[in-house]
Amino acid sequence: MTDLSDHVARVFRFALRLTGNHHEAEDITQETLLRAWRKRDQLRDSAATRVWLFRIATNVWRDRVRRGRHAAGQTRPLDDEIPSDVASPAQTASARDEVRRAVEAMDSLPPRQREVLYLHACEELTHIQIAESLDTNVESVKANLSLARKKMREQLAALADDETSPSHSTT
């Protein structure tokens, strides 16, 4: 079984995208892991643990929204999330700035588009897995992902101009 800290980190990052609030993301992570532990008998395929946890987190979040127990808020700026000393040594300041802009653009998307894009780009889930995680259908995932991509390209259009820069090589 994957180490607990791995699950905690994944769920926390996803919860942060759901809630836009650090404190609430912590609460959701804790509740998600506890619910998962109580329902662990229901998990038939350990390979599906990640999607299963995301789905529980989504349900926990929805329960909170339904009860009005969530705090409105946006995610903090990336600097608050990533202390500078944990950044990759190879990462230049400009690359770091681009990552920051990309995350800020993602966090400014409407909730469902943000969730879908996060699970697609950061967790590299398939459309089906994203649909399972968010308790929706594949068509909705595709539609939201398309809208999210279009908005991201609009917001980050300037990055395309820097493509030829050696410091921005993706290889």
Add this chain to the structure above:
Amino acid sequence: MTNTPCDDLDRFLDDDLSPRARMDFVAHLAECASCSRAVSLEKRIDWLLASAKMELGAVPSSLTGKIERELRASARRRSFVTIGSLAAAIVFFLASGAWITWNGRGRDAAKGLVETAAIDVKVESQDIGEGKGDIAHRPAIVKLTFNRESDAIVIPVASNDPTVSIFWLYPTAPARISSGVLDHGNQRP
């Protein structure tokens, strides 16, 4: 419905095109600056977000430990509930046994009461089908009389077997659980 090659952009990015359609779109990229720019930018955005994922692991340092403690506490609570339930069941059975013994209604006592009730039942039947076939299959009126009226309530129950009459005896006192099955073909008084 796809109208122009540009409309296949999302399906191309999702790797959702057939091999032939994919080849067509790649050819289209060489001619369409807009799509080419979009694909290039999309790859860069995906890379940036993937990079962000690696670094967004700045989980509060205390969170994992806190959850670990909660999970352990939850496991302890569950064990306690299981043990508690088992203990409660044992106590219940011991208490029940003690109560029955104290009331003089242990197994033997209860058995005695049931037997006594059975003995105290007086069974009478009146043959109303004389001359109509074998005695075991003739209709009869069965009358049950209890020495004490409070012993039981008797309710006749439909029987599939014409040679068997069934009566439920609902005891009016504890430990008198019984049903009367009277084979009036064999037990005629």
